[in-house]
Amino acid sequence: MMLRPMPGADRPAAAHVSAISSLIRKGAGEVLFAEGDAQDNVYEVVRGMLRLYKLMPDGRRQVIGFLSAGQLLMASGPDGLCVSTAEAVTEVTVCRYPRAAFERLIDEIPGFARRLLALTWQALQIAHDQMLLLGRKVAMEKVASFILLLAERQHADGDPDTLDVPMTRADIADYLGLTVETVSRTFTRLKRDGLIDLPNPNLVHILDRERLEDIAAGDAGYEV
Amino acid sequence: MMLRPMPGADRPAAAHVSAISSLIRKGAGEVLFAEGDAQDNVYEVVRGMLRLYKLMPDGRRQVIGFLSAGQLLMASGPDGLCVSTAEAVTEVTVCRYPRAAFERLIDEIPGFARRLLALTWQALQIAHDQMLLLGRKVAMEKVASFILLLAERQHADGDPDTLDVPMTRADIADYLGLTVETVSRTFTRLKRDGLIDLPNPNLVHILDRERLEDIAAGDAGYEV
DNA sequence: CGAACCATTGACCCCAATCAATGAACGTGG
């Protein structure tokens, strides 16, 4: 489960429970938990970025989401088994809360459950939007949507049109239901067409946000 | 938002609040609410089936899910705007709860919020599984997964291998990220290969569940 | 009986996958 901070909430939802938590650091590429693990914890990303994904037996991968600072993550279901794998994209610091203690707080702190419910509902909406993207958008629309999603996430640090891209092309491909090659070609095309600049693979400058938004929404204005 | 009954819960979560609810009937094809509507309600399906979907400006459609008896549906976000459209697949009876009253109950009834949270979390997991399907599975795997999903849903009424398929091929296609033609061809192929029987378009008999499950999981055993 | 809708099937085509090669960036160790 992937949760984002509530709009208007100044502090992450789990800030209440720092007494029972423990801080964990992971280097890039390290696994926090894997699909099927029997560990039963709630995590909060403090610094860095995680990727959450599911695997098929033959290695096909679907990235469910990228989690950055402030986001909550319930790793396992009622049975205590993890339903996806969480891996560090960059070096990350996460805060771990034992599930049992977390659940107790739900009953004790008034309004906490409602807040969690709102967060989970929001996560569900994001998942539904991603279903539209995966099921119905073409490659160009997927990549444009992804760039705007990144932009939305980091409007805090200065220029809203300058984007850090910490994940690899393979991560992006597995998030968008494409291949590495198609993602790369699409970035190149967006650059060639003057919608973005791409000084290096991990840095994007948005040059024409309006057209990007039209493309992402499917208002087909990108055929040249 | 789409919710399913908690495992082990004998009654739908909203059964507590029947005092403030109203029953609504809709004929097949009728719209319960549409994306962007400002109505702020929680629904529970009593009888029949709903489809939930999102649209793109040019008419491309992604079906988010099919809801049958017992399932809960929070139509709108914190801003009160509906994030998807709900339409009757068959004739349906739904129970409507005003959001405000529903929210009050969350604070008043102990454990209710937690129960809703569990339901929402489960809905999120289903959405994540669907993301894997949409992003990484091939047509045959998608259709096999869909048939097994249908089977899971109606194991109550008698034969677990006899499935009612109330939705159209277009609904299925928009749920799986395919076209009507591909869905139809894939059903035909499954029938030809002896994995299912298809007496008519709305009735499926599962003949080889094990192979269907292998295909759905991606254990590629369906090339002939 | 005709209109509308739905499902199926065939012919053809195209977008994105696959296969393949190259270059850039980054350690790591001699």
Next chain:
DNA sequence: CCACGTTCATTGATTGGGGTCAATGGTTCG
């Protein structure tokens, strides 16, 4: 410091799975 391996990104050539276009038949309904 440089040779080497590894990983990542890009680009080109080719292919194929599923989309598109089109036609047919079944069913329902007015």
